[in-house]
Amino acid sequence: MSPRPRGLATRGTVADLIWQRADQAPDAVAVIDGTGATVTYRELTRRADTVAGELAAAGVAVDEVVGLCWPRSVDGLVQLLGVWRAGGAVLYLDPDWPVKRLQHMTATCAVRHVLTAVPGLDLPASVDAADLKHVPIGGPLCYVVFTSGSTGTPKGVLIEHPGVVAMATALADQFDVTPGTRVLQFAAWSWDAAMCEILMTLTAGATLVLAPAGARAGADLARVLRAQQVEVVTLTPSVLAAIPADDLPDLRTVVAVGEPVHPRLVERWAAPQRRMFNGYGPTEATVAVTVGELHPGHDVHIGTPLPGVIVRVVDEHGRPRPVGAAGEVLVGGLGVARGYAGSPAATAARFSTDEAGRRWYQTGDLAAWRPDDTLAFLGRTDDQIKLRGHRLALGEVEHILTAHPATHAAAVVAVANRLTAFVVADPDHTAGQSEAELAGVLRGHAAALLPPFAMPDIRVVPELPLTVGGKTDRGMLRGLAAADTEPGDGSLPAGGSLPIVLEVVAAVLDRPVQPATDVIDAGGHSLLVAQLCVALSEALGVEVPYITVAVGRTPAGIAAAIDDPSPARAAGSAA
The missing domain is CATH 1.10.1200.10 (ACP-like)
Incomplete structure (x- = not known):
């Protein structure tokens, strides 16, 4: 049975909606942590109010970005909600990421305050929060999330509350998340899919089930789903492929995101008492743009736009493409971000405003309208890939490696969810070093700048192979990388x-x-x-x-x- 729409919410902030739920049902369970302990809406919001009061006393104002460096936990969730309650915007700083990368993020966003559970974290505060000069488009800033950039510099996407509220309420409608529904929170907080899980749950008065620390895909995660009677999950196809689909009697809604879905995955997970959806959306359009229900034996698609979202499929001149014809996806509507923090040039390259005053984001994704008004996703127009749910530009990894003086040239390829970097040494800076020693030096250099999911295996080679046209032969490099993988992977x-x-x-x-x-x-x-x-x-x-x-x-x-x-x-x- 299709969920009944409750109407698209666009006013207020996510904190407004969550505190309204707390007023309506203060004793309802808001969160179940990794140990199975429960926290009510009354306790969650009371603790978050304390954090908000401290931030307000420190002068945190609307639109100010506050850093949050906390492991996934109830305490971390309290800090997250406290920032929103105080009127600030959240910049999540993954404790596992290199300090240099976190420092770049806080500097870019003019962060003055960092809430952290990590002792000794050295993140210099900005002197003037007014350094972040971005005019609100539709409302106050909600969060900033950084995505990969081909120049080696990650970009901070500025997301506003109206789009987040609309996304959260629309997804709750789509997946029938209501008070009492148990929703898994599995995505890393550095990935904006976590915002979907957290906010479509708490704004609906439902129960958020935090995956235990160290929980992995497979039988372990299946045990969590059974033990906590989880009803709704949002997971990448790679994670779904590793979980046994049977013996999950409470699971009624499965949402696949972040990677292409193969038909055999639909056959495994879609069942008479279980619905499976495919979700699509770039970070710059507030996580979710389209959602479609999938059925065994039918073509895989990415569905239709959510309420308040506009999607166009256009050619290289911006003209609409007919049904069945491929084109680039443009996204408009409530969820379009303000742009990139501290980077007006990057913002201008991807965001535009038409004659009617509507803002559009140029995704770089290829799609085609199907006769039934759903969209077929057809890939990318550039070198970006999705790696374990995160969007990554291979050029960023190459740029970081070639920036080291010991590197003469580098090329990165992706095979079977693994990155391999082929590096040619600069003899002027590597005299006396073995290949193993150089690889170790470059690993340390990359680890100081890249998040763990983007770390490549490093292979030192005498030279990069070339095609007849004189370009890097990436096909040969993929073959070399594949030779190190197991058959069938x-x-x-x-x-x-x-x-x-x-x-x-x-x-x-x-x-x-x-x-x-x-x-x-x-x-x-x-x-x-x-x-x-x-x-x-x-x-x-x-x-x-x-x-x-x-x-x-x-x-x-x-x-x-x-x-x-x-x-x-x-x-x-x-x-």
């Missing part, structure tokens, strides 16, 4: 992918094909290309982007692009 087949591509294309087109058969001329269209991407990804164990099939066109061309997936090659072919 995402490595490319020995001898190239053409035999498998021929088999998959013939199966999807339902006709014999040759290496030179043009997929489009043979009856392919944008949605069929999307089906080919999914089928090829499953067969090869590596993600095959939409552009690989659309530009390659023939099995031989597609296979060549898969074996050499460098953006430069794709761009050259497209021209």
Whole structure:
């Protein structure tokens, strides 16, 4: 049965909604911690009021960014709510991240106050919070979350309360989260998916179940779901794939986010008494843009826009694309961020305002409208990937490695959810060092700047292989990286992918094909290309982007692009 919409909330702050729930049902359970202990709405908000009072006494004002460096816990949640209650905006500082990265984040956001449970954390306070000069677009600032940047500098996305409130209430409606519903909180707080879990739960008066510290995907997480009678989860497909789907009698809603969903995952998780959804949304559009329900035996899609969200699919000139035709996703509406903290140039490059005064975010994602008004996700237009739910630009990792004087050149590839960096040493700065010693030095350098999920394996090589055109041969590098992985974990087949591509294309087109058969001329269209991407990804164990099939066109061309997936090659072919 579809949930009954309760109307789109856009006014007030998330704190306003949570404190209203506390007034309505003060003794309701707000949080269950990792040990199974419960905290009521009365206790949670009372403790958060104390924190808010201390922040107000320290002069924290509306729109001021407050740092929060706390492990996932009830105490951390109290601090989080206290910042919002005081009118401030939250910048989460992951205790596991390098101090240099945290210092960059606090400096960028002009942070004067940091709430921390980490002793000895050295994060210099900003002298003047007015350094952050960003004009409100729709309301006060709610939080800042940093995303990867190809120049090596992470960017802080400024998210306002109206969009967050709209997102939280819309998702609660969609997933039927009501008072008493038990919702798992599993996402790392450094990832904005945690905001979905926390806020769609507490603004609805439901119960947030904090995953225990160190909880991992698999049987351990399944035991948590059973023991705490969790009803709603939001997890990446990688995590869902590792959890046994059976013997979870209370679980009624599964939401997949952050990575492409394969049809076999839908077959495992969608059941008569359990609904499965696919969610899509960039950080710059307040986490969630579209949501769609998935059913076994049907094509995977990312659904329709949430209330208050506008989605356009356009060509390179900004013109709308017809149904079935691929284009870039533009997002407008309540959730569009103010921009990037301290970076007007980066903001101007991605955010725009049309003649009607509506703001748009240019996502860099490719999609196509389907005949049923849902969207098919088709990949990226750049070198960004999703790694364990986090968006990462491979260029950021390369930039950080090449910034070290011991590095002459570097190239980073992703295979089977692992990053491998191939590094060429600068002989003027590495005299007398062994390859192992240099790799250790570079690991230390990268660890001081990159979050743990973005840390690559480092391999020192005499030189980077080149294609005939003189560009880095990333296909060969992926093959070298895949050779270090176990069979079936995402490595490319020995001898190239053409035999498998021929088999998959013939199966999807339902006709014999040759290496030179043009997929489009043979009856392919944008949605069929999307089906080919999914089928090829499953067969090869590596993600095959939409552009690989659309530009390659023939099995031989597609296979060549898969074996050499460098953006430069794709761009050259497209021209």
